[in-house]
Amino acid sequence: MQATVNENCIACGLCVESCPVVFNMGGDGVAHGGEVPENQLGDAQSARDACPVNAINIEE
Numbered sequence: 574m575q576a577t578v579n580e581n582c583i584a585c586g587l588c589v590e591s592c593p594v595v596f597n598m599g600g601d602g603v604a605h606g607g608e609v610p611e612n613q614l615g616d617a618q619s620a621r622d623a624c625p626v627n628a629i630n631i632e633e
């Protein structure tokens with residue numbers, strides 16, 4: 574599974590706080606996703622659902 578963050582990100586930091594294994598704040602000031610380990614899927618999905626601007630996608 575891969576988590577991606579689109580251009581809607583407003584850099585609120587929520588996803589990085591709730592699932593730091595998958596999301597990180599890039600040097601460009603917005604969040605970036607990455608590979609989602611099996612044991613992080615629940616947290617990553619919660620982060621996606623909590624994103625205020627629906628910028629997160631999780632896909633195979």
Ligand code: SF4
Nearest residue numbers: 582583585586588624
């Ligand atoms: S929760 Fe959404 S808006 Fe906030 S940093 Fe993460 S991707 Fe960006």
